[in-house]
Amino acid sequence: MSNDKELAPTRSSEATATAEAKSPASSAPDSRFIVPRVDVIEDENGITLLADLPGVPRDRLELKVDGDTLQVEGTVATPMPQQLQSVYAEVRVPRYRRTFTLSRELDPSRIDANLKDGVLTLRIPKQESAKPRRIEVRAG
Amino acid sequence: MFDSLYNFPDEFERLRQEFDDLFGAVGMPTGIRSVARGAFPAINVGNTPQSLEIYAFAPGVDASKVEVTVDRGVLTLAGERPSALPEGGNRKVNVYSRERVGGTFRRAISLPDDADPSKVEATYSDGVLHISIARREAAQPKRIAVQ
Numbered sequence: 553m554s555n556d557k558e559l560a561p562t563r564s565s566e567a568t569a570t571a572e573a574k575s576p577a578s579s580a581p582d583s584r585f586i587v588p589r590v591d592v593i594e595d596e597n598g599i600t601l602l603a604d605l606p607g608v609p610r611d612r613l614e615l616k617v618d619g620d621t622l623q624v625e626g627t628v629a630t631p632m633p634q635q636l637q638s639v640y641a642e643v644r645v646p647r648y649r650r651t652f653t654l655s656r657e658l659d660p661s662r663i664d665a666n667l668k669d670g671v672l673t674l675r676i677p678k679q680e681s682a683k684p685r686r687i688e689v690r691a692g
Numbered sequence: 693m694f695d696s697l698y699n700f701p702d703e704f705e706r707l708r709q710e711f712d713d714l715f716g717a718v719g720m721p722t723g724i725r726s727v728a729r730g731a732f733p734a735i736n737v738g739n740t741p742q743s744l745e746i747y748a749f750a751p752g753v754d755a756s757k758v759e760v761t762v763d764r765g766v767l768t769l770a771g772e773r774p775s776a777l778p779e780g781g782n783r784k785v786n787v788y789s790r791e792r793v794g795g796t797f798r799r800a801i802s803l804p805d806d807a808d809p810s811k812v813e814a815t816y817s818d819g820v821l822h823i824s825i826a827r828r829e830a831a832q833p834k835r836i837a838v839q
Contacts (some may be wrong), residue, residue: 574836589791591776595728596784603778604792606733606749606819630747642734643749670751670819 556617585649588624596684600657608672613667615674617660622652624672626639657682732793733769733821737800741798741833744807744825751819752776752792758816758821762809769821770798807828 581599591602608626616623629648733750758771775794811826
């Protein structure tokens, strides 16, 4: 087993190197992130989006709506012992990010979000005017 | 409307990531129980002088139903994750993305010889299953005073 892979919450040495190459002040945040896996389900009243964000607590989750884009961003904050040396890592970047474009019939002002056990559930309702309705046909 | 949630840069990022996953680890020795990328749950392993720390990234799992066993030096994690997708037959529901895995899962990790199977602790929080296995006393680094 080698010790040259670092565990997720620390930046990997190569990522640090590229960040420093771009900005000598090295204040630039690590631009690498994991694209979380999602399920997107639409029903009559809106869209339900489920995203896997394991290791992200509620206070490290950020949801941003800007115009018609919705961005989900979260940072892994699983506590780890100080002296921990990584042996093997499948999750190498401690950050998740994914952006979605919302369509016009969705109402971003009424998004409901719930984070439980590392799964984010977003409920994006449709505008009232966009909900399907039955049109009565009057007898002539 | 159908492609309203389709985001081009993101798909690109995913592709780049998959390439990294495929070619990033060339030349590195892999364990006999290594699995293809994307296996559920993803696992990180680290060690400290006193313990071996295993982090399984298993979101949306009922912690009481996860089975953690240590048998002859192999740690096995097994459990089930319910699928969030609706049952078939409901025509008013459309599913656009189904990337999250559901169903049963099982992963095995071989432990080093100095792992003590009688001292295993497992906790689950924020979708991460953390298993801490103590190392045997004899294997811990000791400072020897020179007379």
